[in-house]
Amino acid sequence: MLKSLYSGVSGMKGFQTKLDVIGNNIANVNTVGFKKSRVMFQDIINQNISGATAPTSISGGVNSKQIGLGSKVASIDTIHTPGSPMTTNVGTDLAIDGDAFFVVTPQTGGGVSYLTRAGNFTLDANGSLVNSNGYYVAGVAVDNNGVQHQIPITISDDQKSNQKFTSYSIDSNGYINVVREDGKSGKLAMDLTTNQYYLNNSTTANQNENISLATSVVPNPGGLKKVGNTLFEETGNSGLANTGRILDNKGGQIDTGVLEMSNVDLTDEFTEMIVAQRGFQANAKTITTSDSILDEIVNLKR
Template structure:
């Protein structure tokens, strides 16, 4: 059979995959924290008709004669360029201007965690800061102890927190019902949350900030759904630290990082994929016509 038939089929399969990725990008154009994908093609093996001949004193060299056998998907990359910021003026909505990711856990006291750029957080009935799936937003203190962020009351004085805000380094500034203000802190000894008013500098290391993580190769992260990622062997370790320690950027409250999908690019790539699919289909129909001509030689 003609090799062009199989080359055309491989091309159609590749462009179908490209259209699948483009469709997913477009469907998530307004998804908070979504990172678009792209398909990169590479040629498959080639059949050698004749090998290489090196030049000699008597004659010049001869190049190899090869016939390509189609194309394949080389990679489906996740593009981690920044998304467009959207101002919401909601204090618990956060965006990171930098490379860091937020850290969320399905079990607040468990070891499993996920990374995300989606900062649309809120407090549940117990005052715990969670994402839209109910996963707890992880906090970290100066000793790198990981704790859930519970903005409810000062457990030393039993006074409720009446308001809170999150600064650019992820610290939670709280105000208690007696009018005192300070940072939300974690007393690891007594395992209690309390308001640190700054009067004792030795307790500053107990201040809680939102945990973040920076990985060496974001493209190696695995998508697990719900705009969350999981570290893999090729992403590098996801160490959980303060954002000021891992140099991951700054947090911006009242802003959300939206999808980095550009509809102009996606529709252009869709046209390219559609025409590529049609061209490969034409290769198959042309090959079929040639085969029909061969069959008609018998008549």
């Protein structure tokens, strides 16, 4: 059988994968925090018709003769360029200007954590800061021994004074500034001995107990695995996540009242769609041409 038949099939499969990725990118053009993907190709193997020969004193060298046997998908990369910011003026809409990710977890008692750039958070009925799937947004506080604790963020009331918080705001370093019903203001903190949330208005004492949003920086963001719901999880090739305060892991700064939108560029996607479509058609034409040649061969004996 003609090798071009199988080369054409491999090309069609590759361009079909490319179209699938492009379709997913376009479908998520307005998804908050979405990171687009791209497909890269490479050739498969080559059949050696003859090897190369080195030049001698009486003759020149000859290059090898090889016939390629198609292409395959080399990688599907996730592109972590920043998306366009969209101003919402909602206090719980957050965006990171930098390389860090927000950290969310399905359970309050720890367990698995996910990374995300989607900062469309809200407060639930208990005053806990959650994402659109109900996952708790992780906060960070440090005990007296310098041990960092990952805790949920609950902006409800001062459990030491039994007074409610009347307003709150999140600053660029991820700290939660709160105002109590008696008019006192300070930072939301947690007494890690009693697990009580309280207002800390001291500029010197218990500063480590101030709660800030947990952020995570990974050495290779492209190695993160997409798990759906605009969430990522660590893999062996992403490297270990450095989770903590955004000031400590140098992940950038947090913008309040802003959302990071998808980094999909429709101009690029439609251009790549044309390339993929024509590539698919060209490979299909290779198959039909090979079929015509085979038909001529079969018709030689009549």
